[in-house]
Each structure stands twice: as C-alpha cells, then as structure tokens.
Amino acid sequence: MTITIPENEVPENGRTVQDGAATVEFRGLTRRFGATVALDAHDLTVRPGELIALLGPSGCGKTTALRMLAGFEAPDSGAVLVDGQDVTGVPAHRRDAGMVFQSYSLFPHLNALDNVAFGLRMRKVATAERRSRAAELLELVGLADKGERFPHQLSGGQQQRVALARALALRPRVLLLDEPLSALDAKVRTTLREEIRRLQQELGITTLFVTHDQEEALSTADRVAVLRAGRVEQCSTPTELYARPATAFVAEFVGTTSRIPGVMSAPDTVEVLGRRVPATGAGIAAGTDVDVLLRPEGVDVTPDPGAGARVVATAFLGATTRVTVRLSNGVEVKADVPTRRTAELPVGTPVAVGLPDQEVLVVERPRTAT
Structure with a gap:
C-alpha cells in the first residue's frame, strides 16, 4: 500500500x-x-x-x-x-506523529491537564511552558474548566477530547x-x-x-x-x-444497494426491468447476465394496479421512507420516497419501479453451481 x-x-x-x-x-x-x-x-x-x-x-x-x-x-x-x-x-x-486510540489510554493517576502535558514532560519541556501549552489545548477541545479532573471524573466524550488534546500537544x-469514537454513544459520537x-x-x-x-x-x-x-x-x-x-464491494459496503438482474445489450448498455439504460462496468460483453446495483434514492415506485411488483415493507426515516418492493421474480428492491407519499404505498400495493436516469453500475452475475 x-x-x-x-x-x-x-x-x-x-x-x-x-x-x-x-x-x-x-x-x-x-x-x-x-x-x-x-x-x-x-x-x-x-x-x-x-x-x-x-x-x-x-x-x-x-x-x-x-x-x-x-x-x-x-x-x-x-x-x-x-x-x-x-x-x-x-x-x-x-x-x-500523534495518535488517538479507541480506548482513550489516559493515565488514571494524572488529571486532565497533566495527561495532556505528559508528552511535553517526557521531552523535558519546562514546567510553566508545558502547563501553559496543555491549558491551551484543553481550551481548544472545549475542556478549559476540566483541567483538574481525573479520567474517572470525566465522561467518555470528555476523556476522548483529553486524548485528542494530548496527541496535539506535541504539534505532530x-x-x-x-476508531476514536467507536466506544461512545451515538449522540456524543456525532x-x-x-x-x-x-x-x-x-x-x-x-x-x-x-x-x-x-x-x-x-x-x-x-x-x-x-x-x-x-x-x-x-x-x-x-x-x-x-x-x-x-466495484460491487464498494457499492454494497458504502450505503444501501439493491441488486436487480439484467442482461447486457451492448458493452455500455444494460436491459433491466424492460428498459435499456446506460451502464458502467468492467467491459462486460453483450449477452452477459449481470446484476444492476441501485441506490434507494435512485429508485422510484408509483402505484400501478397492473404491475407485478408489490410493496412488502416500509421503514420511516424522517423526511423519507424506505419502501421495500418485491418484484415478480422474487427479487427485492429498496426505494427512498418522500414520507408524504407513503399513504399511497401501504404494504401490498402493486407498484411500478422506475430506474435512475444516470449510468448504473453492473457486475457480472455469479454463476450458480449445477
């Protein structure tokens, strides 16, 4: 690397x-x-x-x-x-280099000020200078009034701020x-x-x-x-x-992605859900079975009494609601729609599935062992 x-x-x-x-x-x-x-x-x-x-x-x-x-x-x-x-x-x-660990790694017998100043002390910086520098760093991370407190007297978020100040004290x-935030609750982490x-x-x-x-x-x-x-x-x-x-790994690891089966009609075009749309992939040949990877915000669903797809679940996300649709072939697709529209999309509603206008990512479909 x-x-x-x-x-x-x-x-x-x-x-x-x-x-x-x-x-x-x-x-x-x-x-x-x-x-x-x-x-x-x-x-x-x-x-x-x-x-x-x-x-x-x-x-x-x-x-x-x-x-x-x-x-x-x-x-x-x-x-x-x-x-x-x-x-x-x-x-x-x-x-x-300054490093901040997941576990804070503060010295329990030192207060916040002395924890921040520890590296400076190891470098034999004069007492007045290192305490002044440590106080500046505590102020920078919003803990100017917590210098005399020991780690056990601080919350997890405050301890991590002290650890960050300590890492910055040596001007790395x-x-x-x-992973400095993984041990904290959601609100503090944000x-x-x-x-x-x-x-x-x-x-x-x-x-x-x-x-x-x-x-x-x-x-x-x-x-x-x-x-x-x-x-x-x-x-x-x-x-x-x-x-x-x-890659498909990136698409599925970062965010939510649905896979819909399709067939390449040309090296840069895929046929999916009865439509031909532009595709990007690794130069997959025409006629190849592929999976089309779609983000939920790029998929639209509208009520359609004659459609073979059905809404099977909804999840409220605030301004949007995630609607899960099962296609006639059993494949499930997720779509994010404005919450104001969910009244027209209760579970069981037959719907038509719309595709995004931009290029879609395709990957060759793994062959099933026979």
Whole structure:
C-alpha cells in the first residue's frame, strides 16, 4: 500500500494547510500474520492537510496501515517514508506523529491537564511552558474548566477530547485516529466527530482516520479509502465514492444497494426491468447476465394496479421512507420516497419501479453451481 502526500500542495477545497504538513509514503508495504495477509502492496495518494478515512470491515488492514505509520508495527516488506526520509526503522517516539486510540489510554493517576502535558514532560519541556501549552489545548477541545479532573471524573466524550488534546500537544506533523469514537454513544459520537473535523481543518494537519463506520467516514473525510483484504478498492471523495462506486464491494459496503438482474445489450448498455439504460462496468460483453446495483434514492415506485411488483415493507426515516418492493421474480428492491407519499404505498400495493436516469453500475452475475 503506497500513500503519497505531495509537498506544498493546497487541498482542492482551499482550506489552510499547516506549515510543513508532512509528506507520507507507504511503499510496497506488506504485512502478514501467519497465512493472513493484513496489508498488501497498493498505491494511494493523499494531499497535505487533508483528512483521509481508511474504511473497511474488520480484518481489512486499515489499523495495520495506521500502526505501521505510527511505528507500532513493522512491515514484512516495503518502507514508510516521511518527507522523503525512510523511517521504517525509526522508533515510534521519533516519528513526529500523534495518535488517538479507541480506548482513550489516559493515565488514571494524572488529571486532565497533566495527561495532556505528559508528552511535553517526557521531552523535558519546562514546567510553566508545558502547563501553559496543555491549558491551551484543553481550551481548544472545549475542556478549559476540566483541567483538574481525573479520567474517572470525566465522561467518555470528555476523556476522548483529553486524548485528542494530548496527541496535539506535541504539534505532530501527522495525526492518527484509530476508531476514536467507536466506544461512545451515538449522540456524543456525532458531536465529537464534528469537533475533530473542525479542529483538523483549523489546524490544517494531515490526518488519517481509521473507522468501520461508513457514515462517520463519509461525513468527516476529504476522501475515503475503502479497504478490502489488505488492498484499497477505491479512494475518492465521499460524493464520488457514493455516487460512482468503482466495484460491487464498494457499492454494497458504502450505503444501501439493491441488486436487480439484467442482461447486457451492448458493452455500455444494460436491459433491466424492460428498459435499456446506460451502464458502467468492467467491459462486460453483450449477452452477459449481470446484476444492476441501485441506490434507494435512485429508485422510484408509483402505484400501478397492473404491475407485478408489490410493496412488502416500509421503514420511516424522517423526511423519507424506505419502501421495500418485491418484484415478480422474487427479487427485492429498496426505494427512498418522500414520507408524504407513503399513504399511497401501504404494504401490498402493486407498484411500478422506475430506474435512475444516470449510468448504473453492473457486475457480472455469479454463476450458480449445477
């Protein structure tokens, strides 16, 4: 897996980038645990000052990649470079990276201020300076009045804010976040991820954020790298990743997707539900049986007494309601419709299914064993 951050490049959204934002490369990086390949060689480019989310299921290699950059894990092959210098053999405390863990890892015998100042103390920073710096960081994360409290006197969200302040205290060139929000309840998690994003943009620090939560990745990152079995399937902006997934794995891992059987009528056209629509795939030949992958917001359903499809379930989502439709061939399709329309779509209603106007992603249908 190769991660490259070009020097002196401002991210496309024009936000401020911290002076000296680090250039990081993972070159041909591979790590095996017995017969399991945790991380395989791959190329990925990351701009300075942006937040990259590494997203994927458990065991896909995202945390292994992060730990190798931090210096906590050694690769079997390949090299880790920071600003062009090979740091593969450099110990973690010399990597100039701040890391925030899922488990907070605060010292229980130290108050919040001393926890934040701990790294500065290890670097023999003068007492007055380190306490002043720690107080500044606590104010930055909204805990200016909690400096004298010990970890057990803080909520989970407050403890994670202290851990974030501690990671930032040494002014690291790279910030590494290893599923920092997964132990928190939903409301606190949402608030804190917004706070992390605000701080990251304000400081302009290059950040790698590991998560298995797609909503967290899509709402926080500049770009998201979806990993599978140690390889990056796709790295794109959240909008691109969701709207134009490169593979079936990405389409089904990120968001909700329905599979509808179709047949390729040409290399760039698929026949599905009695219509021919433009398709994107891996150059699948005409006549090939395929599955068409559709997002629920791209599917429309309307009452039609003569249709063979039927509504089999509805789920209220607020402004929209997710309607599950069973086609005449038994395949189920999900569609998001305005909630105001649900009165006309009760369970059992015969409906016609409309397809999106844009290109649809198709994948060759797996052959059934005989």
